[in-house]
Amino acid sequence: MRRWLGWAAIAGMLAVSLLISIAFGHPASRPSLDERTRAVAAQLRCPICHGESVADSTTDIARSIRALIRQRLATGQSPDAIKHYLASRYGSSIMLAPPASGIGSIAWFAPLLLHLGGLGLLVVLVIHWRARGRQPATESAEYQERIRADLAAQAHGEPRSSAEVGR
């Protein structure tokens, strides 16, 4: 009964917060043309800069590319179509992020593969360590026989063997 009340309270709170957000919240506004231009330009490498995006560069060519992006977005062209056009002119190196196909895919998948490999290695090592920890300490039959002989000798008042003294 108590558990049921708890769930009902959570559901009630969620419903109230949903109603409040519908009643008073603002719908997500569509980004302006300038914002969309900047978003596309930020994904492109300035052709004559070192690691600077078209969005951040103050060079003439970056300014011209920004103007072209803005004009094409205004005419309804999609960001992907614009990026594809620029890559067809400047090469795929104009994209700041490496492509997800071909040799560029290594940059996308290598971190994931390395993480999975590391995780796998860790699991194997933990299993190995745990298995080793559970194993009883095994002594050779000869050593056990020697201990038995020493204990028996001690019981009869004889001195301990040199092996036992050394331990």
Place this chain on the structure above:
Amino acid sequence: MRRAMWVAVIAGPLLALLAFGLRGNPNAAASPLLNKPAPNFSLRTLDDRTLSLAALRGRPVVLNFWASWCPSCKIEHAALRDAWRRYRTSVQFVGVLFQDTRESARQYMVQHGGQWPSGQDPDQRVAIDYGVAGPPETYFVDRRGIVRFKVIGPVSRDVLYRDIRKLVRMRR
């Protein structure tokens, strides 16, 4: 022995990568446009005429992006002028201004010589269409309108003559 093997395993691929990056002539640039149709354009020339690439079909074209303020353009100008004098009957030379004023460009041509047409590209749309990062860049377009070679930076007389001869020899 084992250490030497590890050094070879690590250093080998790195050296191969370095050799790959250093191969070839850095000025003879790769371009996605190579062996593809040259983007068409229609520009206003310095003497107020209309210059269209499509209208030049059937003739090889040396397309040079330049500006009067660009020091590297001054370096290559003598080679361009000499090549124009030598090959102007068989090849069309075309200049495209990169962020330059009409008046400065006109003065520059008078001062340095050469009478090939240059067109204004006010918003760099033609430059972007060709993947130009900055002047000078030179494209060699064959008589079928296909981009065959591209040179980034000042083009030398040897490269100009060699690539023009290749263009002229290409089949119709």
